[in-house]
Amino acid sequence: MAPRTKRPRSNSSSQAETSSNKTPRTNPKPTPHDALWFDDGSIVLATDVHLYRIHKGDFPTSGEGRECADDAEAEEWDGVPFVKMVGDSDENVCHLLMMLYDCDFYDVLKPTTLPIISSLLLMSTKYDIPSVRTQVIKRLENYYPNDIAKAFETPAEVLFDDDVPDDCDFQLLAVAHRCNVRRILPMLYYKCAIRDLQFILKSSDDLEKEVLHKILVGRERLLRLSYDFGVLLLFPSGKCDSNACSDMRRVMIELYTKTASNGQPPQSFPIEAVSSDLMGMDYDQKFCAACDRCARRSTGVREEFKKNFWDDLPNIFGLDTWNEVLNRN
Template structure:
């Protein structure tokens, strides 16, 4: 257990007096992130962290610059029997500071990232951006791209992971990603938020910045408009060249059109590759292979088309611009 703190200008006699009279106060030291040879103590409202100033300065340009500025305060707190300064992390949550320091001291951080849940990733993105820990921020962004991809083929592979995410966590990540200019993950993240029922989204709107709120609502309207367009385009495609078709192929088209008309609204990137024919035994459905292939091909082209437009609708940028960030 580390000793109590003292003022930097405390005399030896006052230190002895305080040892007798003072009781430990303030947050306790963290059980793991407390190094006896640490040169700085970071204080949150929950824990104290004794770490190495040189380590912080090496990876954070913000903290490096901050440490070079003399405080000019002779009464600044230090730990008893040492000149180790105490720095209060004003405005930083304890979980953010903790996960940042864990990342900094973890030699296998790249592997550890895969074990972190969304709240920890959100905290790490937030504080690494604030203090410009560029290496950590880059690692976090690279991992988040595996959960919120910027390529359609990757999106299809990871979409099922979203079912395990809590809505509170998702909207908290949206706020931090928006504030941190994590542009590459925002289109997929906006899409995830837009999937929730409108009444649920309305409960979370007050937590969003105004421009983020506007982007979400307008983007959601566009996605539902796209869902209607795809249904209409698919029905229309069944009517092309109907004059040259036999009675059999016309009946086939009508059956597919009926399925389309009766299908519920599904957002474009949640549609299976086979659309409304997913899980349907086409051979026994009365729908011919030609109509099936025509419908599936059209659906694939429309998905690719609207994926290209996704960042434009939510961020007013294209994928090429986002990938340069």
């Protein structure tokens, strides 16, 4: 087959170039990719859908799965090495190559998609591309932080496009485990655990049994901590001299600890409860009756609970300590 005319590096092909990868093909013979076929390319990568003729120097030469590219007896295509990307989906290969060849394909300042993030993390880990892996992990840390200050704030920028699937946290959790990205695991587990129980079970098909077990056990601990936070925040400080304050707190504790009709607690989980100060139950309106002593104590309790909860978050999901999560490879 005659090589195609060399195409200039794309500056805006982006996701549109890869949309065809999601459409099942009836023809089992792979065809050259429109945007990633260069007539002066020095290697051809083959998936079950596409052929990619690229420049060998642009593709990583270390990491798992690259030995065949340097094999003296490897197959050839028009005089250049022909490498079958065994174990790699066409989507994953395409996303990685698009990032390497198109500067606009993956912009850290713009929303991306779950398939792109997953592909880049999987491929950069498998083929040992630290620049890509580090960039992706750093971005994910903005949304699944390992810093207490960021954990109780809303990210200023959006990670995904509007069409992100509801189970994106569960899909990313599976990818993070495969790629050993421990730094984002505590908050990923937390995001999964605070979902509705039926949704957790429905979204756990791609998770190992042990991972699902950690989510469910961690969820129970989060529920107990949520109750503890409400009681600590609302219980009067020692001897409260204000009848109005005591009465208000007793009413709010009763509301906070009351189980909803569907069997789920009405209050938020710990991070949301701390961040909102129980505003979901009109806390900001009712708390105006609190005396100065109880108000000051509640502020101190809130900060103490916040710190203790954050320090214990990895352990809640069986991940040891923050020091081990952040420093162990």
